[in-house]
Amino acid sequence: MIRATVLSEWTKFRSQRGTLIALGAMCALMIGMTAFAASEAHTDAVLAGDDDVVQLALAGVVFAALAAVVLGTSLITSEYSTRMIRTTLTATQGRGHVLAAKALVLGLVTFPLALAASALTFVIAQPLLHDGGYVAPAYPPVSITDPGAARAVAGTALLLTAYCLIALGLGTIIRHSGATIATGVAIVFLPILMLGLFPHHVRERIEQFSPLAGMAVQSTTGRMLSAFDGSRGMPIGPWQGLGVAYAWALGLLTAGYLLLRARDA
Amino acid sequence: MEATLETHALTKRYGRTIAVDDLSIAVRPGRVTGFVGPNGAGKTTTMQLLLGLAAPDSGAALVAGRPYAHIRRPLTVVGALLDAGAVHPARSARTHLRWLAQSNGIPRSRVEEVLRLVGLGTVAGRRAGAFSLGMRQRLGVAAALLGDPAILILDEPTIGLDPEGIRWMRETLRGLADEGRTVFVSTHLMSELEDAADQLIVIGRGRLLADVSVDELVAGASDGHVAIKTPDVSGAMTVLANAGAAPISNGQGRVVVEGMQAARVSQLLASHQIPIEELVLAKATLEEAYFRLTRTAGDHASTTIDRAAER
Numbered sequence: 001m002i003r004a005t006v007l008s009e010w011t012k013f014r015s016q017r018g019t020l021i022a023l024g025a026m027c028a029l030m031i032g033m034t035a036f037a038a039s040e041a042h043t044d045a046v047l048a049g050d051d052d053v054v055q056l057a058l059a060g061v062v063f064a065a066l067a068a069v070v071l072g073t074s075l076i077t078s079e080y081s082t083r084m085i086r087t088t089l090t091a092t093q094g095r096g097h098v099l100a101a102k103a104l105v106l107g108l109v110t111f112p113l114a115l116a117a118s119a120l121t122f123v124i125a126q127p128l129l130h131d132g133g134y135v136a137p138a139y140p141p142v143s144i145t146d147p148g149a150a151r152a153v154a155g156t157a158l159l160l161t162a163y164c165l166i167a168l169g170l171g172t173i174i175r176h177s178g179a180t181i182a183t184g185v186a187i188v189f190l191p192i193l194m195l196g197l198f199p200h201h202v203r204e205r206i207e208q209f210s211p212l213a214g215m216a217v218q219s220t221t222g223r224m225l226s227a228f229d230g231s232r233g234m235p236i237g238p239w240q241g242l243g244v245a246y247a248w249a250l251g252l253l254t255a256g257y258l259l260l261r262a263r264d265a
Numbered sequence: 266m267e268a269t270l271e272t273h274a275l276t277k278r279y280g281r282t283i284a285v286d287d288l289s290i291a292v293r294p295g296r297v298t299g300f301v302g303p304n305g306a307g308k309t310t311t312m313q314l315l316l317g318l319a320a321p322d323s324g325a326a327l328v329a330g331r332p333y334a335h336i337r338r339p340l341t342v343v344g345a346l347l348d349a350g351a352v353h354p355a356r357s358a359r360t361h362l363r364w365l366a367q368s369n370g371i372p373r374s375r376v377e378e379v380l381r382l383v384g385l386g387t388v389a390g391r392r393a394g395a396f397s398l399g400m401r402q403r404l405g406v407a408a409a410l411l412g413d414p415a416i417l418i419l420d421e422p423t424i425g426l427d428p429e430g431i432r433w434m435r436e437t438l439r440g441l442a443d444e445g446r447t448v449f450v451s452t453h454l455m456s457e458l459e460d461a462a463d464q465l466i467v468i469g470r471g472r473l474l475a476d477v478s479v480d481e482l483v484a485g486a487s488d489g490h491v492a493i494k495t496p497d498v499s500g501a502m503t504v505l506a507n508a509g510a511a512p513i514s515n516g517q518g519r520v521v522v523e524g525m526q527a528a529r530v531s532q533l534l535a536s537h538q539i540p541i542e543e544l545v546l547a548k549a550t551l552e553e554a555y556f557r558l559t560r561t562a563g564d565h566a567s568t569t570i571d572r573a574a575e576r
Contacts, residue, residue, distance in 0.1 A: 084351050
């Protein structure tokens, strides 16, 4: 049965314009904003610098994450705005199947496309960074085979997928697109804006426990450049950070499932 | 598996309002069962409870003998039309039916079949958002028929349809019941079920008011409703009035009598040498019969007024 539900959710996904636009926007923002950031970045370092060149080559993730939130949201809230949710639920035995199928389709479509966009971004950014002064000996040319580079590229795609799933969970809870996007953006981005308001130790907690922690997966130097603290060690490991983002996704999807099961449709 | 719909002491509250109140009904195969009552009587809620979209506060709603949630591949057992507008506007009619078919393992060829069946074959590729209400209702019927189910639940399927569309819907419902299916259809406009329904389940404020066959209901309401044509209208009026009836003249040589058997009318007039050119037993329309029924059984209108007066 779950196979049939996945197939039907895939058909819905393909035939939903808003969802496809958000998917395209996610890839375009990833590539475009990274290229923009990379062409603006410059350094005068002659000796080994503090900048994480791999992270710089994936900087567009912050903007792509916005589109990822819209994408995950639209998949479920469009069911409510068109009142199609009742048809969907009467056609499926088990409300959990509907949400599981949506999450699966969302993940299986988002991850490969985000991976392609991240990989492309990584390649495009190299000559741009070179022009910005990121040259040997301070910054020897990087390759995907360098330690951590492949992890950063794949991790970025996994992180965008996590943001999609966070939004899907939120949308199932909230059932309204505007409110879901606002909340999703707040959960993903508010920590970034709020960092400056708090003392160092609170800041570090936010970086460890908010979905923002997932950004650590892009780090290859083990250090981060903070606007508030200068260069310092990463507050959380790369995989652990990604794990935190997925814990958010899992938690919100579980809460969404419980509400979907309990509420009248 | 018997293709029935049943509720047993079904009750559903929304806050302090009681939407469905201790309702026990049974809907059987092979006929069109009209589910009627004024707006807000609890028809839609009852259907949602049957379809597992809402959970009852107490009692049970059973489809083919079990709760909806226990049905595997539900579209092959029950087809429902709840809200014809509930279609993603950017999706074509064909794609809409395709995802529904896939969700229940229904072959793709069946999609084309039901599209032709409801007369949407030529517009199947068009965005559903551009469909008229009548076309959406047809798409809704196509979706309900997709799994070739033995049971159909339709909520106000004639709403917003033009006369041609209403006739199409009536004939479709009739045909489905004649194939042996269980057809449960709600409406608040009785006239739209004329000649289509076999059985009526009437509810008001969530409670069962009547569960009667249409034939019985109409026959009962038509009883003692006689129209005569006579050249001596005033004479006939006097004789009938003296006999305790309340005759009404339509001013064109016709007199209508209620509450008196046809035999008694003709006997009275004959004994007073008043000629009868024509005597017709007027058959009440389904709508008239329904109004008569609700007036005696539930008196929904007056209780509503009472409630308004209490405030």
